[in-house]
Amino acid sequence: MDVLLTPSGGKEHLLLGNEAIVRGALEAGMAFATCYPGTPSSEVPDTLYRLRKQFPDKVKYYFEYSTNEKVALECAAGAAASGVRTLCTMKHVGVNVAADPLMTLAYVGVRAGMVILTADDPSLFSSQNEQDNRYYARLSGLPMLEPTGPAEAKEMTTYCFDLSEELGSPVMIRTTTRVNHAREAVPFVKLGKVKQTSKFVKNPMQFVTVPAVSRNLHLRLLGIYNQAQAISEKSPYNKVVGKGKLGVITSGVATNYVMDAVADLGAKSKIKVLKLGFTYPLPEKKIASFLKGVDKVLVVEELEPILEEAVRALAQEKGIAVEIAGKVAGKVPAKSVDIEPPAFFSRAFEYTPRLVRQTIAKYFGIKHKDTAELNLAGMPTPPGRPPNLCPGCPHRATYFAVKEVAGDETIYPTDIGCYTLGVLPPIKAADFLICMGSSVSSSGGISRATGQKVVSFIGDSTFFHSGITGLANAVHNNHNFTLVILDNGTTAMTGHQPHPGVNTESIGDSTTHIPLEPLIRGLGVQHVTTIKPFKVRSAKKAIEEAIAFEGVSVVISQELCPLFARRVAPLTKRVFQVVEDKCKGHLDCIKKVACPAMFVENGQARINPLQCIGCALCAQICPENAILPVKAEG
Amino acid sequence: MSTQRIVFVGVGGQGNLLASNLLGQAALAAGQHVVVSEIHGMAQRGGVVESAVILGDATSPIVSNAEADVVVCFEPVEALRILNKANKDTLLITNTRPSPPFTVAIGAAAYPKPEDSVAFLRSKLGKVIAFDGQSLAEEAKNPLSLNMVMLGALFGAVELPIDVKTMKKIIRSQTKKRFAASNVQAFDLGFKAAA
Structure with a gap:
């Protein structure tokens, strides 16, 4: 039995953020899930797929890999409009593909809880851009929550199903790679009851978006914003931690860096942190009252200055004269990944605990000495190790x-x-x-x-x-x-x-x-x-x-x-070797295709028999016919 | 309680993520607060794989530059590449058996001699433990158990708030049955090499 299917609650388990989201959905009684895979979201659907396959009798949800994110979201929308609890997952750029249905799904809403996961990728570990999908909440009008780690990701996922039903609207969860791919102890509650099927009840005035209908639906969406904001004001996910006249406002994984920094700086009695988890709509009253209670405020958020701009606008609107800092417009970091402290925050790349600590210390004038970085001058240069196509690909x-x-x-x-x-x-x-x-x-x-x-x-x-x-x-x-x-x-x-x-x-x-x-x-x-x-x-x-x-x-x-083929059946082809008498050292085999199973020794090509899978490509490239299969033993 | 920040680095296929995950499970079993972080996606394609295990009060899932207490390296040039995570007091444990990338095979880059790499590490760090971990994995008759050797070396060299028994229990219960015995043997060999 898989730990994720434990019926009862009470215990803690070490889970990957993405596994925690799965558990959260199961505790909410999710009945339907769709996705298109993409790093860093993939382990959510992969876990749902694996559980359904391994434990068909225990698992009560429908799951599919859809052809793309737009299809996944539309399929999920159909299920949720029919009245079953639905999860739809994708990576951040997947939401671009799904943006068309997303914008109008926000108008029509849902009849059962629907949660949309957007997994963002600051620092582009495995993506073509590092767009900040918190904008999608603002663009579509859908509520959004942002967990700080796996335990909160599980709890928020379950909560978002309830919230979605309360509002009649899909709810977005926005994670980042460091939440999806972190592991921590996650306390379980019992699995939820699953309502597996429902009946589609016709109501064209809600679900057929001709202009006359959509005009009303837009007003409905604006009403949901107000309702969601009232909930956000009271949400336990938006809370003040600590005390003092110096303020930090933060959300997402950066919250961890802030909390560690405040502890490391010994500033628990000086710095008060407003931790935001329910980040759209923002709890404006809570933020305003926080601003009134501090002398200056630093906003700590990865990527775009979304909280910062909202906080600045709010301070202006409420006439609160407090110094607010965060990112500096127009400042471009000198190089990728590192941004040189003690600058203010950058709009590019993920943050680190050290960067956040140094910036907080500098902004609030707290004395602190960090461990010195090593001087690496004279280091032997490590050869590049970019990922490569597998042997036999x-x-x-x-x-x-x-x-x-x-x-x-x-x-x-x-x-x-x-x-x-x-x-x-x-x-x-x-x-x-x-x-x-x-x-x-x-x-x-x-x-x-x-x-x-x-x-x-x-x-x-x-x-x-x-x-x-x-x-x-x-x-x-x-x-x-x-x-x-x-x-x-x-x-x-x-x-x-x-x-x-x-x-x-x-x-x-x-x-x-x-x-x-x-x-x-x-x-x-x-x-x-x-x-x-x-x-x-x-x-x-x-x-x-x-x-x-x-x-x-x-x-x-x-x-x-071949990695996939190997799962289905063992690979049986004979591996190849270079015949030393024949190899004249042209090295065409290596120079033209760079198979990771090949290397050079004494000016000749060699094949690592542990890596070769016998695809025979190199044998067909060699002008001397010097690459032959290893004879079967015995 | 003070925080221990442990970084694991290796090459796709060396089982780095399994090692950090098992250490995390053992920490939880020992009642310790733990956060583990991993970078997925490129592991099967020969790239660099890094993970971190943070024991103690910290909640951040990653280790900043110059802030690792321990760095465990499965490959000697990866020990160089990860050196920005270390400071002069960091303990670095490394396997010395090279696993050259294809950039070396095609002649686009040179592979530094392992002894030169280790000498550089020693010149920068107070504490370096370097040994041929791969040969110990082979001695345990399980060439894929380098990750267990390095985990054992970590326990041999560092005082952790997790007892060895708990760690071995996790290895036995969480790794494939037919490798469980050799994995534990590999762990013990690594422990001795670093103790």
Whole structure:
């Protein structure tokens, strides 16, 4: 039995923030969950998926990996409008994809609790930007809560279902990587009762957003704001800690840094902290009374100055003459990750306990000496260790074949997934990337505007997520480029989640498989070929023909992700070795593809047998035929 | 109670996150306040993996530059890369067996000699424990148990508010059954190497 399914409460368990959110949803009796995976949110849906699969008799919720975040949110909206408690999870940029339904879902509301998780990623550990999704609460009008760690994340998740029902509105929880991927002791309460099904009760005046309806619904939303604000004023998640005439206002993970700083500075009797957890609508009365009780205030929040601006506006409105500081407009940090203290706070990157401590000490004039950083001059330079495509990754073979055919001059728009690592040398097949699906659509723009040759790359899951509409556009508007779909049969980057193109029978799921080739032909693409990337010669020939085709051509490069394949069945191919007598040390095998299983010894290529999985790509590159399978023992 | 900030660093596949998670579980079992933080996403693709375990009163899940009390390194050049977390009083424990990145294989970067790396570490820090942890994992007949060796070394070298028995109990109950015995053996070998 999994600890997350413990029926009773009372005990504490060490949980990852994302597992804590799952437990919180289960304690609330969640009946329905949808998502599109993405770091740092992925362990929420992955845990829901795993529990449902391992304990089908114990688990009472419906769960799906949806094709993208917009679909996930709309599917969830349908369930919540029908009256079952629903969770919908995504990473911060996923909310952009879901922004269309989000804005109007806020108008129509829900009939049972609905919680939307947005997992933000300050410092861009695994994302293309570090946008601050607290703005989405303000843009949509949906209430938002921000936990400081796993224990609070669990408690808030449960609470948000109740709050959502009280308001008839979805509620957003906004986490950041350091909450999602922290572990701490989380006290359990008992699992909630699950209302699994309901009946959709028709009410077009609430759920069909023609202008005449939506005008009223906008007023409804404004009313909910007032109602939510009254709750926020009394919320135990918005509270003053400590005493003194110096004030700090903070929210989210930064709250921890502030509390530790106040303790480290021995300033518990000088600094009073207003900790905000229910952050939209803000508890204006509580903030105003806090401002009146202090001489000066520092606002500590990662990313955008959202609290700070609200606090400044409030002070002006209420005529409270108190000095307020936070971020400095126009100040750009000198380099990534570190911002040089003792500046005021930056709008870029996550904070650290040290940075927050130093800034608080400086602003309030508290004497404090931090441990000195080491002088690292003269340190042997550590070689770079960027993440790399795995040994035997089929993407490496596809990239090799395409580069052999199309060279360095061709423009290579790419997309989001493991294969984005193709940007690194020696592959260097990535020239343009802004978001999921941008490979396909931007290819049309680049080829039209320049007449240059364009070959773009997209993964199978990303193609279903947001490549299909771009491809329809390209066919319809007679664009001219080749799209290579890197079909590894899974969503590899985020942890091997299924998607519509996956034949999930092998992993025991009963979802329906949508094969790529007929789909693409159905979109009107005239030149479609499916290749096996480890058959290098035939792959190159097919790619050559596809590129020669005038118009939109698609190459589906089909080979399972070996990490995923290994889960389904043991890998059985023989590993390869370099025959020392034959290797002349051209090192083409290493220079062209940089497989992590290969290294150089005495000027010759070598293969680490523990890492090689026998994909045979290097053997097909070697001009001396010096790379051969290791003979079976015995 | 004072705070102990422990940073783990290694390379994808070395089991760094399992080590910090098990230490966190042991801390909870021992009734200690603990916060663990991890960076996910790149572990399976050969990148650097870092995690932190913070014991004591602190609530922050991460360790700032110059503020680690202990740094446990699974790979010698990663010990260099993580050195910004250390100050002169930090205890650093490192495995000395190299795991060169592909940038070295393709000739884009050079791999410093482990003895040079260790000498630099010793020149900056008062306390450095360096040993071939990988050979101890192999001695335990479980090459993947380097994480247990390094966890054992941590317990051997540092006074923690968690007793060794509790830690081993967690290792036995939370790691795969067929590796449980070799994991505990690896832990013991690491303990002895650092004690």
